[in-house]
Amino acid sequence: MAAHRIVPCIWLDDQAAAAAAGAALEPPRWKRAMPTSADAIIGLYERHADAWDRGRAAALTLERGWIERFVARLPAGGSVLDLGCGSGQPIARDLLERGFAVVGIDASPTLVARCRSRFPSAEWFVADMRTPSIDRRFDGLIAWDSLFHLGLEDQRAMFTTFRAHAAPGAVLLFTTGPEHGVAMGAFEGEPLFHASLAPSEYRALLAAHGFRVLAHVADDPACGRHTVWLAQREEREGGV
Ligand SMILES: C[S@@+](CC[C@H](N)C(=O)[O-])C[C@H]1O[C@@H](n2cnc3c(N)ncnc32)[C@H](O)[C@@H]1O
Numbered sequence: 732m733a734a735h736r737i738v739p740c741i742w743l744d745d746q747a748a749a750a751a752a753g754a755a756l757e758p759p760r761w762k763r764a765m766p767t768s769a770d771a772i773i774g775l776y777e778r779h780a781d782a783w784d785r786g787r788a789a790a791l792t793l794e795r796g797w798i799e800r801f802v803a804r805l806p807a808g809g810s811v812l813d814l815g816c817g818s819g820q821p822i823a824r825d826l827l828e829r830g831f832a833v834v835g836i837d838a839s840p841t842l843v844a845r846c847r848s849r850f851p852s853a854e855w856f857v858a859d860m861r862t863p864s865i866d867r868r869f870d871g872l873i874a875w876d877s878l879f880h881l882g883l884e885d886q887r888a889m890f891t892t893f894r895a896h897a898a899p900g901a902v903l904l905f906t907t908g909p910e911h912g913v914a915m916g917a918f919e920g921e922p923l924f925h926a927s928l929a930p931s932e933y934r935a936l937l938a939a940h941g942f943r944v945l946a947h948v949a950d951d952p953a954c955g956r957h958t959v960w961l962a963q964r965e966e967r968e969g970g971v
Contacts, residue, residue, distance in 0.1 A: 768915075775923065776842065779918060780845070781841070784818040784845055793955040793957070796953055798825060801902055804902040804945075809832070809869075811870065812867075812871070814863065814878075816835030818842050818845045819842075823846065823853060836856045836857075836860060836863055838858065860877060868901070870901055872901060872904070878905050879906060879907055879927055880923075880925060894942075897964040899964060899967065900963065902961070903962045904960070908927025909950050909958045910930070912927060914927075937962050942965070943963050943965060
């Protein structure tokens with residue numbers, strides 16, 4: 732992450748985050764302000780797409796262990812939906828090299844154009860991950876360092892999206908913050924919004940949408956202190 736000049740952020744509760752942001756806001760005003768911050772993310776990555784692409788390694792580094800666990804559960808040649816795919820590397824690149832069929836979506840047209848020129852065999856869409864408009868189910872779903880840029884309500888709603896796009900037995904890999912709250916970092920000198928639900932709420936959402944947690948590590952020291960979730964959809968329809 733340091734390569735992308737993302738200032739490390741501390742996970743704070745909403746009140747503390749408001750105070751840290753210098754905003755003597757009463758909680759309701761702060762909560763109303765949150766979606767604006769999350770929406771600003773889309774423009775931010777588009778403005779700094781070149782910087783993001785330059786800074787992101789082409790080959791897996793700290794994600795390797797989690798990607799290995801994810802692919803171990805996929806059928807050979809299976810399909811993967813990469814939500815918030817960025818520049819298509821290292822994650823989609825690695826999946827394509829392993830023979831999986833990748834569909835990537837990202838809100839940044841410049842990053843999606845980069846994916847298309849690099850990996851023409853895959854399918855790439857400029858879309859908001861909150862409304863992906865892809866009427867297909869996949870063997871695997873990834874939201875690596877993208878879900879945490881959404882507001883809390885949007886994150887809750889994403890579990891319906893995950894479920895709608897997950898084939899029975901599909902594997903789901905995503906990152907979050909380690910605890911409930913909002914954290915402001917910075918990228919290329921601009922404020923970078925992150926938010927996280929509590930681990931207990933992610934567990935409840937996964938269960939309610941028919942996913943079983945396979946592995947979860949908060950602040951994984953083997954993965955640059957990412958908080959990572961690996962889950963699998965039940966083989967039979969269930970949940971909400
Ligand atoms: C930290 S980058 C991670 C990119 C990629 N997953 C990776 O690991 O390299 C976050 C990505 O999420 C994308 N993103 C953020 N909010 C989004 C949204 N609402 N819909 C689609 N993409 C979004 C950004 O454009 C950016 O490419």
